[in-house]
Amino acid sequence: MTDEKKTKGMSDAQHHGFQAEAPVKVPAGRTLKVRRIGNSLGVVLPKEVLAKLGVGEGGHLSVSETPNGVVLSGFNDEVARQVEIMRDLAKRYRNALRELAK
Numbered sequence: 464m465t466d467e468k469k470t471k472g473m474s475d476a477q478h479h480g481f482q483a484e485a486p487v488k489v490p491a492g493r494t495l496k497v498r499r500i501g502n503s504l505g506v507v508l509p510k511e512v513l514a515k516l517g518v519g520e521g522g523h524l525s526v527s528e529t530p531n532g533v534v535l536s537g538f539n540d541e542v543a544r545q546v547e548i549m550r551d552l553a554k555r556y557r558n559a560l561r562e563l564a565k
Contacts, residue, residue, distance in 0.1 A: 495506040508516075516537045518524060523538035553560060 518537045525536045525538045527534045
């Protein structure tokens with residue numbers, strides 16, 4: 464995607480939804496252990512992975528299912544707001560959109 468097509472102030476990751484800019488590469492042989500955290504289970508992500516996702520302590524991650532498995536991405540409040548607006552518009556103008564799609 465060229466720079467002139469990007470919305471001002473948005474990164475490539477934000478333009479492509481919730482996916483990270485590039486796959487996160489964890490060093491070969493590195494595994495993450497699932498641990499009990501309160502009544503839940505979780506993993507501790509290495510700082511390199513968190514940096515690649517663009518999140519830190521208190522940040523939020525989005526989990527998406529893909530044909531290749533599960534993708535973790537940094538959560539962006541602005542993108543989530545835009546998606547919610549689009550869902551509302553699609554619901555309100557469902558018939559018009561259906562006619563336009565013909």
